[in-house]
Amino acid sequence: MHHLENHIRIPINNLKVSYTDEGKNGARVIIFIHGFPFNKSMWNMQVEALKQNYRVIAFDIRGQGNSHAGNDDFSIELFVKDLLSLMDALKIDKTMLCGLSMGGYIALNAVENYPGHFKALILSDTNCLADTPEAKEKRMNTIESIRKSGVEKYADESIKNLFAPESFKTKKEEIGEVREMIINTSEQSLVNTLIALSVRKETCSRLQEIKMPVLIMVGKEDKITPPSAAQLMHEKIKGSFLYIIEHAGHLSNMENPDEFNVQLEKFISSVH
Numbered sequence: 001m002h003h004l005e006n007h008i009r010i011p012i013n014n015l016k017v018s019y020t021d022e023g024k025n026g027a028r029v030i031i032f033i034h035g036f037p038f039n040k041s042m043w044n045m046q047v048e049a050l051k052q053n054y055r056v057i058a059f060d061i062r063g064q065g066n067s068h069a070g071n072d073d074f075s076i077e078l079f080v081k082d083l084l085s086l087m088d089a090l091k092i093d094k095t096m097l098c099g100l101s102m103g104g105y106i107a108l109n110a111v112e113n114y115p116g117h118f119k120a121l122i123l124s125d126t127n128c129l130a131d132t133p134e135a136k137e138k139r140m141n142t143i144e145s146i147r148k149s150g151v152e153k154y155a156d157e158s159i160k161n162l163f164a165p166e167s168f169k170t171k172k173e174e175i176g177e178v179r180e181m182i183i184n185t186s187e188q189s190l191v192n193t194l195i196a197l198s199v200r201k202e203t204c205s206r207l208q209e210i211k212m213p214v215l216i217m218v219g220k221e222d223k224i225t226p227p228s229a230a231q232l233m234h235e236k237i238k239g240s241f242l243y244i245i246e247h248a249g250h251l252s253n254m255e256n257p258d259e260f261n262v263q264l265e266k267f268i269s270s271v272h
């Protein structure tokens with residue numbers, strides 16, 4: 001499944017951002033933000049499912065996929081600014097926003113700080129907490145091991161935690177795709193993004209301020225951002241919906257796209 005890839009320069013660092021823009025012009029817009037260390041192609045199944053009725057945009061976060069890295073230090077705040085710049089460049093004033101894991105950290109930060117630009121939020125396999133000291137230390141160890149043993153080894157190690165046990169039998173192709181996404185990310189971007197993740201701020205304390213429709217989804221077997229993390233956000237965001245996806249780990253949109261897409265479509269068709 002190949003989507004036409006576009007590039008556009010955004011004012012911050014004159015950065016070249018790579019994105020796909022499918023579906024009908026004039027239709028309601030939904031923007032997808034990928035997790036770490038993947039790229040926009042992780043949303044292919046969602047783009048296919050939604051493009052009949054929506055304008056569907058998926059972009060590569062700086063330093064990942066085919067977007068350039070720029071010169072600034074990476075941070076979730078910078079990724080939020082990139083998102084807003086991209087929307088501005090594409091003349092999108094208001095959009096629905098869907099983020100998985102790191103994409104969810106970015107989406108939450110964007111919605112809390114710039115609520116006027118967003119109509120609805122879909123949080124998938126993510127959480128609102130900052131890294132614990134142990135998690136920060138683990139990130140530093142990961143950086144060391146990437147530098148010592150390389151990206152392929154890192155990809156193989158990561159994959160063990162990303163998927164539900166059954167996906168290793170039923171989703172071999174998807175797992176291969178994810179491995180490709182990881183090994184196609186530069187070592188420098190992996191390191192810079194790991195640092196950004198480790199210093200990110202929590203977004204839990206402002207969840208009650210979110211007034212737009214919110215759908216929270218999580219793979220039942222997600223070990224990285226488990227259902228308990230989703231439950232915590234669900235309790236704090238008034239009126240939010242929570243849906244646990246069976247037969248899925250951390251990459252619920254790829255491991256069980258049927259269920260994911262049904263819930264996503266049901267939710268966004270109710271947003272006005």
Ligand code: MLT
Nearest residue numbers: 035036101102103197224
């Ligand atoms: C992701 O999928 O984006 C990462 O697992 C997020 C993280 O490491 O915190």
